[in-house]
Amino acid sequence: MSVRSRPHSIQARYTLVAALFAITVLVTLGTITDLAIRYQVASNAFDEAERVASQWSAAARNDSVPRPIPAAAPVEFIQVVDVHGRVVESSKAASETVPLSLRRPPPDDRFQQYTECPSPDHCLLLQAIRLFPAQDASVVYAGLAEPALLATHRLEYAVAAGTILIAGVVGWTTWMQVGRTLRPVKAISTKISQITVSDLSVRIPVPPGDDEVAQLATTANETLSQLEGAVEQLRQFALTTSHELRTPIAGLRAHLEEALFYPDDVDTQETIRAALVSTDRLDAIVTDLSLLARLRAEDRQLPERIDVGELVTAEVHAQSGPVPMSVTAASGLWIHGSRMQLIRVLANLLANAQRHAASSIEVTVEETDGGAAITVSDDGNGVPPADRERIFERFVRLDDSRRLDAGGSGFGLAISRDIAQAHHGTLKAADSSGGARFVLWLPLIKEDLTHPEA
Template identity: 60%
Template sequence: MTRSWKSSIRARYTVAAAVFSLIILGALGATLDLVVRNHLQTTAFDQVERVASQWSATARGGVLPRPIPAYAPVELIQVVDAGHHVVDASKQASSTVPLSWMRPPPDDRFQHAVECRPEGDCLALMAIRLTPEADAGVVYAARPEAELIAGGGLELAIGGAIAFLVGMTAYRTWTLVGRTLRPVAAIRSRISEITVSDLSLRVPVPHGDDEIAQLATTANQTLARLEDAVEQQRRFASTTSHELRTPIAGLRTQLEEAVHYPGDIDPHETIRNALASTDRLEAIVDDLLQMARLRQGDPAPPESVDLADLIRAEVANLPRRVPIAVEARQGVIVRGSRVQLARVLNNLLANAQRHAGSGVDVTLTVADGQAVLAVTDDGPGVPPAHRERIFERFVRLDDGRRRDPGGSGLGLAISRDIAHTHHGSLRVEDSPAGARFVLRLPLAKQAESRPGDGRGQGGPAGERLPMRCLKPSRLVDPRSVTDAP
């Protein structure tokens, strides 16, 4: 396909530079032409006026040599009478044909003009009327125009210089822009070779630290991130297919046994097992959908969330397994999605209950402008080598598989993704006993400026509460109190 010059940056820049230089140089050339022409003509008129004035004074005295002596550059001198008859002339001037038919009027005895002769040359001529009388004669003095301005030579020279300079400007612009865009062409060529199946190629980075080098560096960084993302997607797809294949295969085996051996299989037991496998599939699919929504980067509109109230609500809704002790600072406000933060807290509490031996502790404090929510159990804990691995998708340690065989292995991964979307973090930290999961979230601005907003504390919003109201309060699940000895 033939490309138009308008689609080429190199061609557009070259044309723009040529047009711009042509306009500038054209204006300069026209100015130079006027200045040079005016200077040469003024010099010529001064010379012929001086000679004409000299011989007009001599003619008024009545004494004129024959022929009139003349010296270069003013060699054409004539004295004519009122009837335009040549009275006297220099050797170079005609003795019969006057140099000009111009006759100055009595009130303007000095006149100059450019007279072009039939031979083709032009003269700078000065005519001086001897006296104001009607029968006064006229003295003519003339010289040829300067060769530089005769016949348009000056314009041709200036035009040639302009054309040369415009051509040089266009050539240099074409060369420099081509040299500048050469790395871009190399980058484009390399990017055209990159495919989804092979993202390991990188674009060449030119020397220096100019915009093109920064573009190439950014492109390589983007390609590296894209390669990592594609690799993660591949691993995710492989792991997901493996995790889905297991319950599907179990479900298929149960159904095939029920079909092939109807007399040996209890149909009710088969249905219960099939429902259990279906529940596991549903849990995996729901968690995958949740992760997809989080990865889309389009969260729900943020709202103010009081973490102490959220903890109370989630603890109250949990099924009774082990006692949960809550020590939460009041008035800790963050901005985000209440539903998603409730999902994180529910995952952490459910996980702690599964692994706890006798109880779970929940604390909420403020440190360095962040809300710090810690969920600690007294179970076997998480080995340091696995503290990051458990946040990977579908990763479940042996103890987790034993305690919750139907889990999807996505709860902690989803919880960390939610923490990241809220500009926070979720990690496992050291604990004297058991596992300690710590969620850190940035405080809302209103919470940073006001330790408490009055909600649930008996004070109006915005009122600064006494310091005793900011002390942590011990909250215990009312259902776990009945089980305490």
């Protein structure tokens, strides 16, 4: 079975639809107009014939009809015909022997209108009036030649020509207007075809005005700017990652080469320990890179309803370290999120506090600004104000961090902030009277969850 092909061009489709719609409307209006004009012309002709017939029927009843009957255009055909069908009186244009019509009005309806066609190309519009209701009454006929507008198809030809002309104008106008509207779209398509991954600096021309096409071009340019920034970030990330990976790989290679080429001059156990440290560093970087990639991807798991106070309290009690930790957590603060990801954030913050704290770590959970604020404070050296944002960048490690944890990946705080943002929250290093103070803020569930298990 063949499928009828449709125009692929939007311009052609819209033009075709507009033309078909115009033809449908114009044909309907043309038909109505044609019928109305025909009816009006015929009605006017019959009214004129009735006026003349009424005039001479009154004269016939008084036996005062002249011979011949005077007639004036357009009603030139007048006859008085008796009950036997004989022409009694007539006008010059009418026959003196042949009646204009063999039909006679009935006694109960003395006025009748007839259309008689003596020949195929000649018709008369007649008004017949019976003089008296009696059966033997004569009939007066008055008529005129059928107007040319009714006798020919000139009116239909004119309507058809007008329909075709107007439909053509509508189609041409639609084609031009749609083409003008789509011209910026073609320019956008041409520009987009020039964009490549290696060159995202190309921007789409924005047409004048504030219509949908202009908004599309503006949005596309904004998306291209974001994409260009993202690609640049990926390039910088790849450079930074390769640099960070090169350091432990170079160290591992140096230790292995020393053990291989100078077996008698190196301590084997010490070399293996150093190689393991470099290996741990590589493993930590690769693991955190994998986690960071998963966080950047869409999380298709359904979020859990989590009591933040309960989660934080359980995690603090599960952590072990040389520095004691205290926790003060409000209950009944419910959020939507991933339990495992939030545990990762808490573990990072608590492990960071354990490395830098001198004697104590305090963890609090309280409600603030429509969310749950989780604060982890220690009494260590703290974070300088100039570095409080920089520490959340990938691979950034301050001198204290490198000294206290040589095998770290430099991803811990970056991953923690990404998790916070994925939960529509924030993570920042806040002011503190002494030591470091990290605040994780997560939005609370808006609906009433008095009975969360329900």
